[in-house]
Amino acid sequence: MTLAEKILSLRTEKGMSQDSLAEKLEVSRQSVSKWETGQSTPDLDKIIKLADLFGVSVDELVREGERPQPPEPPQPQVVYVEREKRGLTPIQTLGVVMEITGVALAVIGIMGAPLLIWAAAALVILGLPLLLARKHPFLITGWLAVALSCLVLNPYVAVCPWGLVGGLQRLYLFITVPGIRYRSTVFAIAVGIVRGSLTLALMFFTWRAWKKKRPPEET
DSSP states (O other), X not given: OOHHHHHHHHHHHTTOOHHHHHHHHTSOHHHHHHHHHTSSOOOHHHHHHHHHHHTOOHHHHHXXXXXXXXXXXXXXXXXXXXXXXXXXXHHHHHHHHHHHHHHHHHHHHHTTOHHHHHHHHHHHHHHHHHHTTTTOHHHHHHHHHHHHHHHHHOSSTTTSOSSHHHHHHHHHHHHHOGGGOOHHHHHHHHHXXXXXXXXXXXXXXXXXXXXXXXXXXXX
């Protein structure tokens, strides 16, 4: 592409007439027409002004050849992010069923069937690890330990205290009543206090894990 062709092409792209271009360069319209038809060549100072008006370099304007096209803007990259499913997994659903069943049995047990309370406690404790399945192995292990201790050490309510309060009550009786200072009593006190403390810690960290897992509300 010659200089004349470039002047004509760039002027057309800018939407300028020969008169308006001539006015900006302080020349006559005939001069612009001669430049575009190749009958004459603009002076160096006019070439510099033309380059400034058209937004190109002087070298690009006067060099023979095709005028380089401006680079195309980069296409935005579309990134597909797989959203985590917010529904309960089958294992977690089983945990919810066990929790609800355990609460229902506990209510029935309080109303007149004490043996059901033991089964209700086992269901509630065993259901908690299922709610945390595959996400929190330490919490799962802790709750399983509590559940197994209830199943193994508490076949009858009278053998070992269920939790921290019962353990502290046994400890108070152990200190104040000399007649019950047996090894089995010490064992029962230790089981109650340790299991109760572990249960409280597990309840706290389970609440934190469950709260952290919930997604923020979309607005």
